[in-house]
Amino acid sequence: MARNQPAEMARQVFDQHARYKESTISRRRFKHRELVPLLEKLKQNPVFEVKVVGKSVEKRDIYLVKAGTGKNKIMLWSQMHGDESTATMALLDIFNFLQASDELNPIREEILKNNTLYFVPMLNPDGAERFTRRNALEIDLNRDALRLQSPEAKLLKSLRDSIKPDFGFNLHDQSRLYTVGTTGKPATISFLAPAFNHAQTINEVRERAMRTIVGMNESIQQFIPGQVAKYSDEHEPRAFGDNIQKWGTSLILIESGGYQGDPEKQYIRQLNFAAILSALQIIGEQGYTRYDKKDYFKIPKNERYLFDVVLRKVRYREQGRDTLLDIGILRNESTANTPQGFFHRSSVEEIGDMSVFSGYEEVNAEGLVLTPGKVYETPLANLEALTPERTRELLASGYTTVKLQSMPVDYNPVDLPLNVVAVNGKVNHGLALDRNANFTLRTPDGQVRYAILNGFIYDLSKEMPALFHGLVL
Numbered sequence: 001m002a003r004n005q006p007a008e009m010a011r012q013v014f015d016q017h018a019r020y021k022e023s024t025i026s027r028r029r030f031k032h033r034e035l036v037p038l039l040e041k042l043k044q045n046p047v048f049e050v051k052v053v054g055k056s057v058e059k060r061d062i063y064l065v066k067a068g069t070g071k072n073k074i075m076l077w078s079q080m081h082g083d084e085s086t087a088t089m090a091l092l093d094i095f096n097f098l099q100a101s102d103e104l105n106p107i108r109e110e111i112l113k114n115n116t117l118y119f120v121p122m123l124n125p126d127g128a129e130r131f132t133r134r135n136a137l138e139i140d141l142n143r144d145a146l147r148l149q150s151p152e153a154k155l156l157k158s159l160r161d162s163i164k165p166d167f168g169f170n171l172h173d174q175s176r177l178y179t180v181g182t183t184g185k186p187a188t189i190s191f192l193a194p195a196f197n198h199a200q201t202i203n204e205v206r207e208r209a210m211r212t213i214v215g216m217n218e219s220i221q222q223f224i225p226g227q228v229a230k231y232s233d234e235h236e237p238r239a240f241g242d243n244i245q246k247w248g249t250s251l252i253l254i255e256s257g258g259y260q261g262d263p264e265k266q267y268i269r270q271l272n273f274a275a276i277l278s279a280l281q282i283i284g285e286q287g288y289t290r291y292d293k294k295d296y297f298k299i300p301k302n303e304r305y306l307f308d309v310v311l312r313k314v315r316y317r318e319q320g321r322d323t324l325l326d327i328g329i330l331r332n333e334s335t336a337n338t339p340q341g342f343f344h345r346s347s348v349e350e351i352g353d354m355s356v357f358s359g360y361e362e363v364n365a366e367g368l369v370l371t372p373g374k375v376y377e378t379p380l381a382n383l384e385a386l387t388p389e390r391t392r393e394l395l396a397s398g399y400t401t402v403k404l405q406s407m408p409v410d411y412n413p414v415d416l417p418l419n420v421v422a423v424n425g426k427v428n429h430g431l432a433l434d435r436n437a438n439f440t441l442r443t444p445d446g447q448v449r450y451a452i453l454n455g456f457i458y459d460l461s462k463e464m465p466a467l468f469h470g471l472v473l
Contacts, residue, residue: 006278006287009107010219013097014274020100022092027264028085029341032060032125038092039063039121045099047112053120054155057136060125062155067098070114072283075165075249076276077120077156080141080172080240082127082134086256086265087171090272091121097277107281114284118163123152131335131342145240153240160244167212167283168249169276170194170241173265176258176360177307177330180229181300184358186260187229189220189271190302192253195235196246202293208250210296211288212279216252217299218291219278220271224259230299231255252279258306260360307349309455310359313366314441316431325370326354329437329455331469336413343413344469346437346455361457365441368449373400373429373438375421382406383420391417392464395451400438401427401473408472416470419454427473436471 025034042048042065049066056062078087098108111117122128126136134140135150144153160168178187193209195201202210217228231253236242245251254275256268282288309329316323328350333342350357376399380386386394386402394402401419408420419438421427429438441450451458456469 006215006282007219007222009281010274010278011222012104013107013277014223014270016104017093017270017273019102020093020096020273022089022096025089025092026266027340029131030085030128032122032128035088035122036061039065042095042099047099048095053159054151056124056126056152057150058126060129062123062125062152063121064159065095065119065121066117067119068112068116070112070116070284072115072167073118073163073165074115074167074169074280074283075118075120075159075163076169076171077123078171079122079124079128080156080170082124082129083131084133084173084256085128086173086268087254087272088121089269090276091119093269093273094276097273107277111277111280111284115280117280118159118165120156120159123156142240143236143238145243146238156240160247160249165249167209168244168251169279170244170251170253171272172253172255174231174255174257174302175304177304178229178257178302179305179358180227181303182305182356183226183300184305185227186258186306186360187302188224188227188257188259188268189275190229190231190255190257191216191299192231192233192241192255193296194239194241194245194251194253195233196242198235200233200235205248205250206245207293208288209245209252210293211291212250212282213252213299214291214293214295215282215288216275216279220275223271223274227259228299229302230296231302258360305357307357307359308361309437309457310354310357310362311365311370311441311452312354312362313364315369317369325351327351327370327431327437328354328357328359329452331455338412340414343471344454344456345471347434348432348437349434351431351433363441363450363457365450368441368443370431371398371440371442372431373440373451373453374398375427375429376402379403379405379423383408383411383416386417388417388464391468392460394418395440395453395458396448396460398440398442398448400429400440400451400453411472413471414469416472417468419470419473421473425473
């Protein structure tokens with residue numbers, strides 16, 4: 001393989017990712033206890049040096065994994081924020097790649113010969129346990145680079161100071177609602193060479209990061225054309241990325257956003273896998289010198305122009321008024337003891353002219369009338385009464401909520417075909433900001449065309465789906 005073709009290398013490892021994907025981790029909300037056996041197992045392979053280098057607030061072990069013998073020292077850390085796990089999954093896949101032996105040996109041998117790699121997967125295991133951003137002290141580790149009040153922050157600083165890496169990779173997730181500029185396309189991957197001062201000065205250290213990002217962008221555009229953005233480079237003096245850049249390590253931030261049809265971020269995991277490996281090759285052979293920093297500034301900026309659902313040009317008639325509206329809906333995640341670790345609770349986040357916004361899902365509701373979902377007041381005995389046929393019948397009659405004599409326990413919300421409420425429960429499904437999205441879209445003659453149930457769209461002209469997303473209200 002020609003050494004000046006990182007995009008070609010990215011294509012090779014991307015296409016073969018399934019070989020190396022760590023099969024025991026397939027959902028975002030995994031725990032520290034699931035990670036530890038995988039890291040301990042690496043000790044059996046001479047490619048790796050694995051050790052516990054610190055503990056979290058709640059005394060969970062934090063690991064450092066070392067590989068390679070090259071002169072370029074690169075440190076990569078993930079899950080500084082406990083609910084940002086995409087890159088941790090990708091690092092596990094990279095460990096599997098580095099210890100494999102197959103036709104891609106020239107790539108892994110080159111990476112390990114040119115670089116010495118230091119990985120810190122899951123810097124914030126306490127946050128990962130709760131799937132929250134902050135650590136157990138409620139401190140944002142990425143705002144603790146100066147005071148160092150968290151043991152996890154102290155560890156990261158000490159590792160940076162002792163290793164003195166030439167390059168650092170700060171691996172994060174960002175909101176799925178970010179877009180590439182105003183295009184409406186999700187910013188599936190965003191890069192940044194953080195500024196080390198408010199003047200956003202470019203010195204040799206930061207410029208190396210910029211040039212490397214240009215190469216990484218070129219490598220992954222082939223997989224997500226037009227879906228790479230540049231994160232805000234406003235200087236944050238308390239943040240690790242900005243300070244590590246200041247301390248002399250060329251720092252690259254990778255933010256994993258959203259991608260259509262990828263709620264568990266498994267495709268984005270694959271993108272991280274390819275992007276990081278391409279970067280390791282670029283750095284290993286100092287290939288960043290071939291890229292122009294001017295191209296870094298051509299990467300569009302992150303903006304926020306996305307919603308989960310946008311309903312366009314629907315009529316809403318209330319108190320004698322007839323209004324033409326667009327409606328933006330978010331499907332928020334609430335942590336719960338369910339198989340997937342959460343359930344969705346929708347909210348109406350925008351009402352009015354949304355012509356500048358886009359949705360992962362959109363409905364052209366022109367000619368349709370929005371009617372608040374109704375509550376079926378005659379209590380049903382239990383969930384078993386909501387057969388698929390009965391559910392369709394109720395939705396077609398405009399009902400989005402039913403009353404139950406026996407409320408479900410130990411239920412999975414994605415199994416609820418409608419919202420449910422106790423016999424004496426009261427709900428209001430009128431259209432309003434910050435309220436759950438439960439309504440129907442009707443034709444002028446009153447036929448229900450779409451049911452919006454907890455922010456999910458059900459097209460009644462089609463077969464009903466196997467999974468719903470109701471709520472206990």
